[in-house]
Amino acid sequence: MRYFEDMEPGTITHSPRSYKVTREEVIDFASKYDPQPFHLDDEAAKQTFFGRLSASGWHTAAMTMRLMVETMQDGEPQAGLGSPGIDELKWIKPVYPGDEIRIEMEMISKRRMKSRPDMGLTRSENRVYNQHNELVMRFIGNGLIKVRDPEAPIEDEPAA
Amino acid sequence: MRYFEDMEPGTITHSPRSYKVTREEVIDFASKYDPQPFHLDDEAAKQTFFGRLSASGWHTAAMTMRLMVETMQDGEPQAGLGSPGIDELKWIKPVYPGDEIRIEMEMISKRRMKSRPDMGLTRSENRVYNQHNELVMRFIGNGLIKVRDPEAPIEDEPAA
Numbered sequence: 001m002r003y004f005e006d007m008e009p010g011t012i013t014h015s016p017r018s019y020k021v022t023r024e025e026v027i028d029f030a031s032k033y034d035p036q037p038f039h040l041d042d043e044a045a046k047q048t049f050f051g052r053l054s055a056s057g058w059h060t061a062a063m064t065m066r067l068m069v070e071t072m073q074d075g076e077p078q079a080g081l082g083s084p085g086i087d088e089l090k091w092i093k094p095v096y097p098g099d100e101i102r103i104e105m106e107m108i109s110k111r112r113m114k115s116r117p118d119m120g121l122t123r124s125e126n127r128v129y130n131q132h133n134e135l136v137m138r139f140i141g142n143g144l145i146k147v148r149d150p151e152a153p154i155e156d157e158p159a160a
Numbered sequence: 161m162r163y164f165e166d167m168e169p170g171t172i173t174h175s176p177r178s179y180k181v182t183r184e185e186v187i188d189f190a191s192k193y194d195p196q197p198f199h200l201d202d203e204a205a206k207q208t209f210f211g212r213l214s215a216s217g218w219h220t221a222a223m224t225m226r227l228m229v230e231t232m233q234d235g236e237p238q239a240g241l242g243s244p245g246i247d248e249l250k251w252i253k254p255v256y257p258g259d260e261i262r263i264e265m266e267m268i269s270k271r272r273m274k275s276r277p278d279m280g281l282t283r284s285e286n287r288v289y290n291q292h293n294e295l296v297m298r299f300i301g302n303g304l305i306k307v308r309d310p311e312a313p314i315e316d317e318p319a320a
Contacts (some may be wrong), residue, residue, distance in 0.1 A: 062193040
């Protein structure tokens with residue numbers, strides 16, 4: 001099991017596979033969660049700067065989460081306790097049916113929690129690329145992770 | 161049609177309905193996009209601080225987007241051009257099967273784009289509450305919106 005102590009800022013991890021975006025799934029997700037015409041209908045999408053049918057940004061985020069879970073489960077399991085939130089999410093380019101997306105997760109920083117010595121906070125930049133190696137989305141993910149040795153002193157590190 | 165000029169910082173809009181979170185949908189979403197045991201399995205969830213099966217945070221975000229689209233479509237249509245991204249997303253409390261969530265969208269600020277006089281940027285704080293009126297999620301949404309009169313001078317407003 002990988003604990004807080006095992007996390008190394010600067011480490012970059014790649015998803016073990018890419019995710020193929022299908023037209024059927026784009027329309028299914030948008031019908032349920034983002035029923036704006038340019039995510040549902042070819043003709044409506046042509047009238048927008050997307051140019052053609054594209055995935056909801058929240059669908060791209062969901063597919064990215066799938067790749068993040070697979071990336072984390074690919075190696076030794078992490079003692080993860082969930083995420084308090086994310087920062088600076090940017091939808092940079094549209095994701096279209098037929099695209100294949102992959103991710104890079106870069107650990108930026110980590111710090112122990114003074115209020116919960118058994119937990120640490122990590123910050124990662126998660127980058128999503130399409131098959132042309134164009135950056136389509138990025139965000140900062142915050143994570144909570146168990147500390148292996150909660151008795152160890154908490155060093156004064158710069159706030160993550 | 162509501163254009164950039166019609167947006168009033170300080171305005172709060174409420175979703176016209178709440179969204180009932182079902183166990184079936186929680187498991188279906190998690191199976192596709194966030195297959196961590198505490199979003200899939202009652203026993204695994206009991207071992208975590210969630211206490212019982214809870215929705216993926218990305219599922220809560222997706223259901224929130226559905227309510228945002230319905231809120232925007234409830235009144236006069238907006239000349240929206242999509243979103244460049246979001247900031248400061250916080251998952252504050254778990255969302256459980258059986259919960260009913262609703263949203264409040266508060267327009268915080270807006271500014272014209274100097275590089276694209278026909279477009280403006282808006283910032284909104286979107287708050288998600290459950291049936292106990294507990295805040296379960298919040299984030300800042302950035303929006304692009306058409307300007308009715310692109311010839312009008314761009315005033316120097318504080319950056320959004």
